[in-house]
Amino acid sequence: MPERTIEFGKYGARGLKGHQAVARQLDALAGYIATPVTARRGLQARLHYLTRTDRARTAARAAGLSVTERTLRAWQTGTRTPSKKNLERIEQAYRTVRRENVARYLIARLDRAGRGTRVEIHPLNQSQVERPRQRALELRTMNVRRWERIVAAWAAGNEQQLDEAWVEQVVDLGSQWGQYEYVTNIGFAA
Known part of the structure; x- marks a missing residue:
């Protein structure tokens, strides 16, 4: 199993943690009021x-x-x-x-009666990384069937639990899951 990334961005890669991208997508699905509170x-x-x-x-x-x-x-x-x-x-x-x-x-x-939701994981941005240090990454898709822990951690605003719940799902990518700890975007629609 790969180790977690310690010095992300050292060579110029850009992205955000996968659980932060999931939280951003769940926020979009929650449908907050669009008008700012200052208005x-x-x-x-x-x-x-x-x-x-x-x-x-x-x-x-x-x-x-x-x-x-x-x-x-x-x-x-x-x-x-x-x-x-x-x-x-x-x-x-x-x-x-x-x-x-x-x-x-x-x-x-998102559970859809046990069928789950298809999730697209867009790899991190390596455009600023020198050519010999770039990894071969591609768009990955997976079907997430268990959303309870992810949504519960998001609703509670607990970032550590959300990270743990998301990593538990991403491990299904196999031995390459560590390459997708940081991503450009994670997309799913239900």
Whole structure:
């Protein structure tokens, strides 16, 4: 089994860790609000999402949005605007609650009743690496059937668990899996 990469980019290769590319793709599937939180419309949409039910309010408080009901009403009516720090808290709470709400749906969607989802792994960018040091890498595809650990780690925001869960799947590439620890992109659609 190959070792993990220690000095990535030493010779000019560019890319990102595979689990980060998976998280980016899961974020795209989660369907976040497109308008930024700094715009009035984006702020209102996030506040509505975080306060429309008692369950959503509880989840928002657990995610770090700890302001009074009076302050929330003032933000919603537009009589007061949140500080930059509170805007960041609102955005973080929104993303956390959205991930938790979408996780079960994504697992079912990606597992597809045991059939799994086809994943394309695009190799790292070696255009800046000198010719003798370049590796022969190609686009790889694999079918991932078990998404529970990956989606659960993504929803929890735990990068280490996400990395471990992703490596557990990538090992299915065989003895070459270490060459795909860093990638340009990982694509899948469900």
